[in-house]
């Protein structure tokens with residue numbers, strides 16, 4: 001290991017640089033049954049090794065597609081006698097993780113299931129994880145020596161969502177289980193790291209942060225169009241109808257309220273995906289979208305997390321997201337196949353909301369500032385907030401230019417010619 005004294009984005013020294021032990025690469029190859037398999041990045045290997053060692057609490061900030069699932073899969077594969085507890089905020093996300101573990105033959109179970117202790121990974125929802133019986137269970141597992149680690153997936157929700165934040169304070173109890181805790185997220189601004197550790201009562205010297213150098217998604221072109229509030233619906237319908245999608249490609253329309261989602265869905269001839277629907281109704285809408293019966297999915301941000309379709313080409317927002325984290329997560333559904341994609345927002349002004357505790361952490365003010373700054377680069381606003389260092393489209397290798405950077409480029413070319 002070697003260490004440097006260069007301060008990290010939050011003013012703290014970065015973690016010691018860990019050269020991943022070849023043993024973990026070999027374990028990865030055995031798990032994937034591929035003798036040529038490698039970690040997707042040095043950071044993914046470091047994540048696995050730190051989690052397997054279990055001597056620090058870990059914050060892992062990796063963009064979508066960075067391979068966070070390996071955090072629960074590979075250490076569990078390596079230790080047949082250990083148990084990893086995984087706290088997940090969304091059902092859709094949990095189902096996706098279960099499928100992947102089944103594919104890799106890693107036995108998993110649900111908290112409360114009779115034979116759960118015989119599994120290597122035990123899932124629990126955030127609501128259940130906040131209950132005293134789960135605290136007691138994790139302590140008992142810790143005392144028995146079976147518990148290896150606790151992983152909180154999509155961890156930014158625990159700090160930044162008004163829905164999950166009340167449960168967050170109870171997660172402090174999990175520290176008593178005496179194992180390392182891994183926080184996985186694609187969106188955690190450097191300035192909030194201290195808040196996370198101090199809210200949990202974890203001293204900084206017991207933590208390691210692994211942060212990807214940039215969370216930018218170069219394949220997405222960010223576009224904002226201001227319209228009169230009365231024309232909003234018409235403009236969105238016009239835009240959606242003007243888009244041509246290939247057979248495998250899909251689009252999503254995000255609305256901030258259920259009422260608006262129902263209104264937009266009706267105008268586009270589909271059913272709205274909203275939280276109050278019954279499970280079979282949600283499944284039916286999702287099935288129709290996945291099989292191409294309807295190529296556009298219309299709903300509230302509730303459809304955002306856990307939605308994993310590779311070929312989403314367009315994400316349309318009807319009015320801006322409330323926070324910059326929400327916006328990043330929702331637009332992040334586009335371009336998972338790495339192909340050029342568009343995030344188009346139609347708005348009549350800044351987001352309607354308030355800078356309460358949850359939205360403050362999520363970047364409400366930053367979202368409002370981005371919408372107000374009509375000539376600036378959205379990518380710059382996003383990377384400045386999420387990575388601690390802003391980079392506009394020309395400064396991002398391989399970036400699809402946003403509407404404003406495109407305009408600037410055209411003006412520049414016109415001037416030069």
Ligand SMILES: [Zn+2]
Pocket residue numbers: 376377378379380392393394401402403404405406
């Ligand atoms: Zn730009």
